[in-house]
Amino acid sequence: MEMPIIPLIMCGGAGTRLWPASREVRPKQFLPLFGTRSTFQDTLRRVSGGLFDRPIVITNASYRFMVLEQLAEIGIEADVLLEPMRRDSGPAIAAGAAFAQNRDNDAIVLALAADHVVPNDAAFVAACRQGLVAAGEGRIVTFGVKPERPATEYGYINPGEAVAGEVRAVAKFVEKPDAMKAADYVNSGYLWNSGNFMFPAALLLDEYRKVDAASVEAVSNAVANAGRDLGFVTLEPKAFASANAISIDYAVMEKTSRAAVVPVSCGWSDVGSWRAVWELSEKDAQGNAAHGTAVFEDSRNCNVTTDQALVALEGVDDLVVVATVDAVLVSRQKDANGLKRLVTKLKTVAPKVTEEHLKVHRPWGSYQSIDNGVRHQVKRIVVKPGGRLSLQKHHHRAEHWIVVRGAARVTVNETVKTVHENESIYIPMGAVHRMENPGKIMLELIEVQTGSYLGEDDIIRIEDDYLRS
Amino acid sequence: MEMPIIPLIMCGGAGTRLWPASREVRPKQFLPLFGTRSTFQDTLRRVSGGLFDRPIVITNASYRFMVLEQLAEIGIEADVLLEPMRRDSGPAIAAGAAFAQNRDNDAIVLALAADHVVPNDAAFVAACRQGLVAAGEGRIVTFGVKPERPATEYGYINPGEAVAGEVRAVAKFVEKPDAMKAADYVNSGYLWNSGNFMFPAALLLDEYRKVDAASVEAVSNAVANAGRDLGFVTLEPKAFASANAISIDYAVMEKTSRAAVVPVSCGWSDVGSWRAVWELSEKDAQGNAAHGTAVFEDSRNCNVTTDQALVALEGVDDLVVVATVDAVLVSRQKDANGLKRLVTKLKTVAPKVTEEHLKVHRPWGSYQSIDNGVRHQVKRIVVKPGGRLSLQKHHHRAEHWIVVRGAARVTVNETVKTVHENESIYIPMGAVHRMENPGKIMLELIEVQTGSYLGEDDIIRIEDDYLRS
Structure with a gap:
């Protein structure tokens, strides 16, 4: 019988790249951006049953009741670990790995971001099967998405020699490229770095220790001394606070010799911008997408998301319009940094609309x-x-x-x-x-x-x- | 002593050129588009006291309580005539003239649209003084605005020989021109036709009778047999209904030999589009205007009007954004006909947002x-x-x-x-x-x-x- 995989869902982040829908108190992973379920819920359902064991969810303490509510809505039970403060993905994954080891010392963990969209669940699960073999052979396996276009918003992975089945060793991780480099990468068979991983818990902690033993020790103590309140596992704050904030890429992936990559074609997106939402949406013949009630006149390639008000567009192209009860965004989205600058400005002049929902x-x-x-x-x-x-x-x-x-x-x-x-x-x-x-x-x-x-x-x-x- | 002028304020129209702010149940003339007062209220205040007698207001029956409320807000009393149905400006002005004659057989009437903006009240009143002299000499005087640009959205007047002071006879009325013709008109000293008039009541009715005696008879009967309910003067419906629907321009101005024009420079606008609202608004260094809370990032020459929600614009130029609680408009406004087409579409798919306010x-x-x-x-x-x-x-x-x-x-x-x-x-x-x-x-x-x-x-x-x- 196959070893079950323990999903570790990471949902503690707070981004404003989808403002005004996404805000500090209820970020993107908890929003029903497409249809009725959040990407957090879709992620959990993707790794439910079959190959997969009871999931572990790691989140920021402030999202604990939202996590419980969304778990209850889809009828999935999970262990919910609470981070007392943010320490980036390195300590979060290490805490998940240490907690998984309590369940099974030989646990294989699948660490997943809660805010990604994967239209083809079956292809993803098939990749998990491939990854499981390599992980069982002592690899830290990352999911490398076969590029659909020369994207400049993702990092890339250059795959090396074959490891097991389709899994390849990682020859090199490369940063987000410019358009020309991106085209080169795609032509050379590079893969998008999706930031999702599978690994034996013990191996990940060992590799992390080689880089920052003190942080692994701190995180392990935070897990060992965790409190249990209302069913939550509350990581011990003093120990967790002393771990260095660092991403799992810098802490482990870019340094370990054990990195491998499983190629996957599952229509993946990290939904990192309103443009990405538009790309993932159904569109009319003029390329307009509507989430909520929208009317288009002489308009093309626009993307409307509205909670309540009817949104009417006339004579405009390539706009994103997002209408909530207390804030309306109209943006050209020619580059995602524009929205970042706007939100930075709003944090000064109208902080409430960046932090809270009505x-x-x-x-x-x-x-x-x-x-x-x-x-x-x-x-x-x-x-x-x-x-x-x-x-x-x-x-x-x-x-x-x-x-x-x-x-x-x-x-x-x-x-x-x-x-x-x-x-x-x-x-x-x-x-x-x-x-x-x-x-x-x-x-x-x-x-x-x-x-x-x-x-x-x-x-x-x-x-x-x-x-x- | 000068003869007092009886202002006749026409406020029965319902336009959707400023949708979603302006709607069927509360059109543009009753909205506080600039500051706290409506253009209806500003129009009344412009002709209050001094030269002017107690005003007559003529409106559609469905606006009667809104008219009363807005009169009370500014502390002005008026006779309020109710049209049982719309018959365009000809019968409305004829009814006002007939009613004014009941007050004084030699009454001089100043017929004003309720939805125009006149920044320079003093210049307008000075023009009224000029017009009064010509009206006293048996002229139907129209107000001709000295053009500030070769506008294509207004009709023009070619002024003829001098009549009295600065008042000239009307040589010719011309329709809205294209851009080239407009430039010619401006160079030739033509004036914008503002659609505001001053005339002896008796003369206007006489001239109207020459064209359509039956309608003048019908309107006179509607006034003579008007009801009085709750202080309103309700024009007799059957008689009024039998008058032909026709504008005062077609019924009288373009046919009479008595037409004259008084030139005026008062910053006039008929606020016929959101672009006109933008032109009349205070703007920041990037040309952005905000009525309500708006934040602009990398945006130029935009116009935001919002009731409640904060509106944030990023990376966009030349847009009008109007946010109400139940409808949001985003429009390029490159031509005003675009909004007209949009509203026509909305009347089919979402009629409520074109008719009612929340x-x-x-x-x-x-x-x-x-x-x-x-x-x-x-x-x-x-x-x-x-x-x-x-x-x-x-x-x-x-x-x-x-x-x-x-x-x-x-x-x-x-x-x-x-x-x-x-x-x-x-x-x-x-x-x-x-x-x-x-x-x-x-x-x-x-x-x-x-x-x-x-x-x-x-x-x-x-x-x-x-x-x-």
Whole structure:
């Protein structure tokens, strides 16, 4: 019987290359960019069952409840490792490898980015089978995508001698090229470096130790002394903090003599720009793509993504238009650096639209502000079955709750009461209160706050199921 | 003493050249395109006091409460004539002239479009003084704007022999020219035809009668038999309907021998396109204009208008971007006909965004839908002091009202109750109810509707102050 592969899904990154859809609090890997599932969810489903063991997910602590929610949506269970701070991909993969070794000392790990698109799952899994043989023979195998065009946004791999089946040794990793070099690379049979890897956990840690033994020691200690809260594996912060921030490429891949590459044709993309989203999208005869409601008049090769508003384009070509409730982007996308400069500017003049979404995810569900006045705010709140907000009070606001779906169990000071659909309850200023969903369906309610100060920081938490302060 | 001029403000038109800001229910003349006042309000203020008598406003019946609201905002009183249907500018001006004659048989009328921008009010008033002399001598005086460029979007006037002061006879009206002809016209001293006129009421009607006596008779009857409801003058529908739809240019100006033109330099624009809005706007060093929050990166000569969302432009030139809550326009505006084609397309595929705004104006105030679910809707409702909604009931929905500002007097079946800020009241399904604002400040409340059907047509009106069915 084949050795099972342990998937290690890395989803702790926060990019703004897909702003305004992607933001600090909910980055690209958690967004349903194509259809209804996120790339994080698609990645998990790609390596579910068959060859693959229970996955390990490693993420930033701030994304922990989003990860749980997205796992639950697709019915996949995983061990979720929390990084207390970002240390780049080297320590993340080392932590995953060390954790996998606890499960099986001879574990073979498949480290995958959570924000890539792979249209051809079968081709990818076939490549995993090839890679598994080479990994079993002591190789750190990277997935090399057969180029579809002379891309300048990816690094390349020059494949060397044959290793096992189609797997080749890595002769050389090369950086992102200019257009001329890229054409040379493609003609010479180079492969795109996808940044996904398969390796025996023990081998990866050994090779990493040769370069930075102290960081491997630190990461191993962070795993050995990890806490367990609410089912999460919380890496020990002091130890993890002392590991050097470095990418797995610099820490291991570009230095090890064990690097190998398995060629794969799976339609892969790292979705690193809005242009890439357009390339991956279905388009009309004029080359226009629409995610959401869009109308095109005399326009070509445009890409519209909209949450809610209808977007109408007239007389324009090669534009990306992204409309969210609080921010609209219109960009030529002639080079991806333009958006980077724009977001840098926004971080100074309007930081909120780069960091937060209007819809805020919480461990118990979510809320969204739908109206703001001088002395009032209206929120739509959704509480999952079994979800319970903290026991809390506010100094400066009273709240009216109207249940529009499901039922709420509400505590106000000494009394506990069930509020049903089409019923309301009033929380006076200063009252100690709590809301929970005791039912089997989502609870939806409208909250109307009134008062002189309505900031999120006027919450005094007295008790919290989710250990938030 | 000078004879006072009676301003006649024509504000019944509905254009979509400024979509999505301008829509059928609230067209351009009622929008605060520049600053806080609408062009309708600016037009009224321009001809207020001094030379000018109490204004007459002629509008479509569907805009009557918007007209009242905007008059009240600027503290100007007017006679408001309601057209029961659109019949173009000929019958509208004839109706205004006939109504003015009731006030004074020798009335001099100044007919003004409500959707033009005139930066230099003083120059315009000075031209009125000049025009008044010529009108007193039996002329129908049109305002000819000295061209600032060889515009192709305006008709031109070739001025003839001197009449009085700077006023000249009209040698010829000419249609919108192509670019070459426009340059010729400008070089030959032609003037832009602004579509604003001054005339003795009796003379205009006489000249109109020579062309279409039946229509003048019909309009005169519509004025003579007008109804008076809630302070409006409602033109008698059957008579008014029988007048031919025709512009004042075709009905009178291009046929009369009495046409004269007063040259004026007042920075005039008919704001007939988003490009015109850009031309009239303040711009940064890169030529970008922003109405609302906009951020520009590597972009030039763009024009952003946004209600709420931040709009960020990157790497684009010469674009107009207009973001409303429910529709976003991105257009090259290389020719204004492009937007016309787009709106025509939208009328088929998404008519709602061409007709309605999310904020709906009512005689008692306004409401806006702020959240829609399967079985609930949330509205923000504003009721003016003294405003009172109809006595009504709903078959399919219950309502929760939470007052967030001011006080509401609420009738529910047999009981009447005052609901203060931070209080709420529940209207059960089927209950006969009414809301009014008995106070001196605006009443603001949040309405949460729950039920299986939430359409606006589930209102059974039992009694209505504003005579709506």
